[in-house]
Every structure is written in structure tokens, then in C-alpha cells.
Amino acid sequence: MDISVVIPLLNEQDSLTELHDWIAGVMQKHQFSYEIIFIDDGSKDESWNIITLLSTQNNSVKGIRFLRNFGKSQALHAGFEKAEGDVIITMDADLQDNPDEIPDLYNMITKDGFDLVSGWKKKRYDSVIAKNIPSKLFNWAARKTSGVKLNDFNCGLKAYKKEVVKNIDVNGEMHRYIPVLSKNAGFSNIGEKVVQHQARKYGETKFGMDRFIHGFLDLITIWFLSRFGKRPMHLFGALGFIMFAIGFAFAIYLGIDKLFLDRAGRLITQRPQFYIALSTMIIGTQFFVAGFLGEIILRNRPDKKRYLIKDELNLN
Structure with missing residues (x-):
């Protein structure tokens, strides 16, 4: 199979049929063998019923339905596990990602040899204050912290070699940092393509200030995991040594001062240096x-499922 299109979604009933028809038309025009995997992340509308109907009309449509909302990272992880295509394309379900970009993304993976190609929505149709400025600030911080030189980490339109998605673990809220996870796993040939951004046609954006804050917190997390995730003692041990050395130095100073220099007869507990040392x-x-504790947890970490699937369609 040439392409797997993995689409996480939450309450996108209005756009699913149009998105499916658009993707199917692109695939047929370029004669790709394909599958479309919709992951319903706990929708409360008619999204799953529409996916079910589409799967009866097109055998290439497959579906995964979570018991409740587990998050986009978990949805992508579930889709990656089931994907069978040589190239995996991810996109959002709100029609803001353009399926016409798929052939070029596919060629960049298969012909140009990239491990991962990330879309860059250079011209956006979002609110400047609510999304554009926070996005630019976030992307700048992500570049500086991770060393991955992308302009748009949060673009949902990306293409991957199959080997990439099968060897990275997308969890928590780390879907924004899949390029960083890929680089840490050894897939460092990462490209970027300017893609067309569509204005939202249906519904309302799910982006809010909480997602912006969570994004920066996740950035700190992935920086820590990439640097010290497999060696937590290197960080905490170094900090512990520095702090203990400072305290021990104050303790030695207090001891020498008490024995040889202090003529006032003050108690050590009356001196602020004592509390600094302690x-x-x-x-x-x-x-x-x-x-x-970090080393012990790392070596005894159980493999635990991070989501529960309610239904599947056309999946082995």
C-alpha cells in the first residue's frame, strides 16, 4: 500500500464527508493505493455514524473510536499502530489542511529520501492575536530548545516513512513534537514544505490559551526527556552534588569559625549560615x-495502554 492517511478528530461531523471525497479524489487521480484511518477521539456528535457510513461506501476507509476523549497524541498513536502504508500522512479533520498537498509530500518521502516532512502554513487564516502570535513564539522556543529547524511544529499536515511512526512513542500531549521525537529516535532527515492553509469552514477552533500554555510545558518536558530521559541521575545527581557541596562548605566554615575565630560565643543555630547549610x-x-527513584522507575516501567478503543472498522 502506498499511503495511509491518519486523521484524528473530535466533533467534526460537518467536514468528514467533504474531506473523504477530497482525499479519495486525489488518490484516484494519482493512482495511489491508500487507506484513510479516522480516529474518533470521543466525539459527542454524529462523527462516528458518518465514518461508519463512509466505510460501507469505500473499503479504504477505516475507523477507530475511543471510549472517551483521550487526546490527539493518543489518537495519532492508535492510527500509527494500524497504518499499513509505506508513507503515512497525518492531517486534521477540519478542512484547514489541503489534501492536494499529499502527492508532493509523498514524493518528498519516496524520491527525495526524507524521513519526515512537516507542513508549514506560511500564510495563515487564523486570528493574529489568538493564534498567530502565540504560534510564532511557540515555534521560536521549540526551535531553540530542540535544535530542529522547523517553522511550524504544530501543523497537522505531515508525511512520514513507515519506519518512523512504528518506532516513536507519541504520548501525553507530545503530538506537537513528533519531529523532535523522530530526531531523538535517529530519524534526523527532516524536511519542511510550505503548504496551503484553508480558512475554517465548519465549527469553531479548539485552540485556546490552555493549549498554548500546555504546549510550552510539553516543550520543557520533551527537552528534559531528550536530554535526561534515559539518564535522570545525570541531572538530579549533578544538582544534588552542587547543593550538597554548597551546604557542606557552609558547615565547614561554621565549624572553623566556631573553633578558632568566634569570640562572641554565639550558638551556631543563631547564625543564618547554619540554616543555609542545613x-x-x-x-x-x-x-x-x-x-x-527516576532510575528505578525507568528500569521497571510497565507497558500500559493509554487509551481504550470502543469500536473499529475494516481493521485487522
């Missing part, structure tokens, strides 16, 4: 313990 040594010890 606090920093305790904090240093806690950092050491955190590092040890």
Missing part, C-alpha cells in the same frame, strides 16, 4: 533520591 544539604540529598 537547607542546601537536605535539598541536595532530595535531588539524589529523586535521581535514584
Whole structure:
């Protein structure tokens, strides 16, 4: 199979039929063998019924339905597990991603040799204040932190080699950072393509200030995981050593001062340096313990399913 199109969605009943017809038309025009995998992330509208109907009309349509809303990362993970195409295309279900971009993205993977190609919505039709400015700030921070030179990390339109999606673990809210996860896994040939951004035709945007804040928190998380995810003791041990050394140095100073220099006969507990020494040594010890616990958890981490599927369509 040439292409798997993976589409996570939440309450997008108005756009699904039009999106399916558009994708199917592109595939037929370019004679691609394909599958479309819709992942219904707990929709409360008629989205699943529409997907069911589409699957009866087109055997290439497949569906996954979560028991409740587990998040876009979990939806993508479920789609990646089931995808069988040589190239996997992800896109949003709101018609703001243009299916006409699929052939060029496919060629960049198969002919130009990229492991991953990320779309760049250079010209956007979103609110400047509500989304464009926060997005630019977020992308700047992501580039500086991760070292991956992309202009639009959050674009849903991306193309991947099959080997990439089968070897990365998309969890939590890390779908924004799949290029970083791919780079950390060893797939460093990452490209970017300017893609057409469509104005939203149906419904309302699900982007809010909470997603903007969560994005930066996730950025800190992925920076930590990429640097210290497999060696937490390297971070916490270093911090613990520094803090303990500071406290120990104050303790030695207090001891020498008390024995040889202090003529006033003050109690050590009356001096602020005593509390600095005590606090920093305790904090240093806690950092050491955190590092040890992190190493233990890492080595004994169970594999746990992060979502529950209610129904599937046309999937083995």
C-alpha cells in the first residue's frame, strides 16, 4: 500500500464527508493505493455514524473510536499502530489542511529520501492575536530548545516513512513534537514544505490559551526527556552534588569559625549560615533520591495502554 492517511478528530461531523471525497479524489487521480484511518477521539456528535457510513461506501476507509476523549497524541498513536502504508500522512479533520498537498509530500518521502516532512502554513487564516502570535513564539522556543529547524511544529499536515511512526512513542500531549521525537529516535532527515492553509469552514477552533500554555510545558518536558530521559541521575545527581557541596562548605566554615575565630560565643543555630547549610544539604540529598527513584522507575516501567478503543472498522 502506498499511503495511509491518519486523521484524528473530535466533533467534526460537518467536514468528514467533504474531506473523504477530497482525499479519495486525489488518490484516484494519482493512482495511489491508500487507506484513510479516522480516529474518533470521543466525539459527542454524529462523527462516528458518518465514518461508519463512509466505510460501507469505500473499503479504504477505516475507523477507530475511543471510549472517551483521550487526546490527539493518543489518537495519532492508535492510527500509527494500524497504518499499513509505506508513507503515512497525518492531517486534521477540519478542512484547514489541503489534501492536494499529499502527492508532493509523498514524493518528498519516496524520491527525495526524507524521513519526515512537516507542513508549514506560511500564510495563515487564523486570528493574529489568538493564534498567530502565540504560534510564532511557540515555534521560536521549540526551535531553540530542540535544535530542529522547523517553522511550524504544530501543523497537522505531515508525511512520514513507515519506519518512523512504528518506532516513536507519541504520548501525553507530545503530538506537537513528533519531529523532535523522530530526531531523538535517529530519524534526523527532516524536511519542511510550505503548504496551503484553508480558512475554517465548519465549527469553531479548539485552540485556546490552555493549549498554548500546555504546549510550552510539553516543550520543557520533551527537552528534559531528550536530554535526561534515559539518564535522570545525570541531572538530579549533578544538582544534588552542587547543593550538597554548597551546604557542606557552609558547615565547614561554621565549624572553623566556631573553633578558632568566634569570640562572641554565639550558638551556631543563631547564625543564618547554619540554616543555609542545613537547607542546601537536605535539598541536595532530595535531588539524589529523586535521581535514584527516576532510575528505578525507568528500569521497571510497565507497558500500559493509554487509551481504550470502543469500536473499529475494516481493521485487522
